[in-house]
Amino acid sequence: MTDGRNRGGCLTAWLVLMIIGATFASISNFFLHDTLGRMATGFRIGDEWVLIAWGVLALVQLIAAVALMLWKKWGFYAVAATAVASLGIQIYLGFPIYLYIYTFVGPLILYLLMKPMWHKFDSTGRSIRYENEDGSPAPFGEDEGDR
Numbered sequence: 001m002t003d004g005r006n007r008g009g010c011l012t013a014w015l016v017l018m019i020i021g022a023t024f025a026s027i028s029n030f031f032l033h034d035t036l037g038r039m040a041t042g043f044r045i046g047d048e049w050v051l052i053a054w055g056v057l058a059l060v061q062l063i064a065a066v067a068l069m070l071w072k073k074w075g076f077y078a079v080a081a082t083a084v085a086s087l088g089i090q091i092y093l094g095f096p097i098y099l100y101i102y103t104f105v106g107p108l109i110l111y112l113l114m115k116p117m118w119h120k121f122d123s124t125g126r127s128i129r130y131e132n133e134d135g136s137p138a139p140f141g142e143d144e145g146d147r
Helices: 009-031 033-039 049-069 074-093 097-103 105-120
Strands: 128-130 137-139
Touching: 009 049, 009 105, 049 074, 074 097, 074 105, 097 105
Parallel strands: none
Antiparallel strands: 128 137
């Protein structure tokens, strides 16, 4: 059943890529963290927690991307929060400054794709459907005769 909202092909494709990437990242960080820790350069003894933390951030990003597929605005804020947390980990590990920019490329692309349809996303937790002739939102439970 559709509620009349159209996400568009680019945003849908981006969210699908986010879901695939976050799934792969969380699985690899949770189940292969020992191997990844040995392979990664610049990791110090005791920094293995970083891979688990990145796994948790990837899991949060996966949940956020699914929430965005379900038209929940809070998903974008969760994606932005994971980027900030990831930046903190990168600073802790001493990554080169130019790599910090890549942390925010994904959320920036997501913002640019969401911006034209920002008003269509639910900010209250209630689902909204678009059924009016002018495209204005009508919360579930309201019929044309109730207005």
